Amino acid sequence: MTPLQRIQEKFSIEIIETHAFRGDETVVIRPGALRTVVKFLKETPELDFNVLMDLTAVDYLNFAGGKIKKDSRFEVVSHFYSLKHNHRLRLKVPVGEENPEIDTLSDLWPSANWYEREVWDMFGIRFKGHPNLKRILMYEEFKGHALRKDYPFNKRQPLIGPAI
């Protein structure tokens, strides 16, 4: 049984969508169920996803020039890997534009700590329960979130010197 089938069997109502485009098993779940699902991923011996390889977000504002409609603007995408079983899974959680906030994974996988800081920095998505949610690549005075689609790529902001 693949990891995807196991999750489908266990959480059929929480799943919004699944696909395996080019062999990458992907599951999209409801934000409310995030913590239960990831605990299941980590603690089930047959899945044993002990590595959170990557966590990022995608902004789907005006996706494909508005031709493809998405229900929510952002998606937080995490890539899990199991060293024991050598399988991977992509988990996506839709996040709305109004109040972009989801639960943190940093207490389960310490690697999520910096990834979530980066997502906050670049997309302005907050992580509930994160111990130290501050910008990581940009400086604190930076205005806006650079990887959002409505942030112009050539926008300039004044240089900030060190605080005296």
Next chain:
Amino acid sequence: MTTETRSMLLNVGPSHPAMHGVIRLIMELEGEKIKGVDVEIGYLHRAFEKMCETVMYAQCFPYTDRLNYVSPLINNVGFALTVEKLLGIDIPERAKYIRVIMSEISRVTDHLTCLGASAMELGAMSAFLYMIKAREYLYELVEEITGARLTISYVRIGGVKADLTPDFADKAFQKIAEVRKVLIESDKLLTRNRIFFDRVKDIGTISAEDAIAYGITGPFLRSTGVSYDVRKANPYLIYDRLTFEVPTGTKGDNLDRYFVRMEEMEQSLRIVEQCLQQIPDGPIAGNLTGEVISAAKMVDKAKMGETEGLIEDQVDLDPTLQGSTKKYYAGISANKKDVVLPAKEDTYGNIEGLMNHFKLVMYGHGIRPPVGEAYFPVEGANGELGFYIVSDGGDHPWRVRVHPPCFPIMAALPKCLVGDMMADLIPTFGSVNMIAGELDR
């Protein structure tokens, strides 16, 4: 009488000779002992991911060169493989071998730089010079094929830019022998060197559990005893046909990381040798019995309609494009007209080739993968280098995310440093092999 003890805050970086690029560490010291470390990154942020969204797929390659600038070829290969996965195309055997050869050469240059620099910071200047000498031999090989040493932009979606030169294998065997000599010399200089040994042994230790929890991969994870290597776990290109070992350590200290890297270089050289022996010749497309003429002459002839026999002629190109003519074309590029640029003879000599070329390079045209997303991991010099690309069906990537292998290691740096002495920062930080280009993107 009581003495008040307070810890001292010490700021290291962002401009510090031992900080390999720009990074700031705020350390809390108690005497000489490190009590806490706060790592601040982002000084070299160049908006790689944002800029990739503004250009066409093929134009992202120069940006990927500048991620890990010590082994740029691996970044190129990773990006190309991800776009190829999105497109669902396969590349010719010969191109796969070339990509593996170039990746492994890059891995050796990366490890040489890392070990040489960290040895130098511990006072072993001669070991550094020996290792940089060896790196120079390998850069000469890279330069011969790609035309550049650092910003190579050599890999293409659906293949590579140019074929290997005819005498490349001989030269490579010769250089590999030279590099091996240097490795033995540096091994003698460092491995049994008391000063070096005492500075790195049992310093910067991290447990396997912590390394896994922080998502660390590559030599850093392998030094703790976990044998995870993308080349073995999810073999890509032709790695499943090659014989090589994955060295692991036991303790996860700086010494183990040094040993793992030293052994990995030997394994990479082994891979290059095997590839050079196994590499198949590419097929030759068409009949190339005509004469060799200059590009300008070929364009003139085609424009004037003097096309008789032109299809059999070969073009003489300037050095930057050598190896990308029709003679080598079929061996190094996938047979996909909507992805790969045509051979230069076709571009210069006939209207179909010229149109095909423009359809791929003109703004608003270009490569268009179907709507979807793909993640492809390759084994970078520092660990798993993964590209995650989302396509909206257009000619620009909708989102390019790179998973930089030294990002999780930097997040776990306090784990390695706390409890050690202030001076131990230098060997530990050196063994992380932080590359600010990929860390800050």
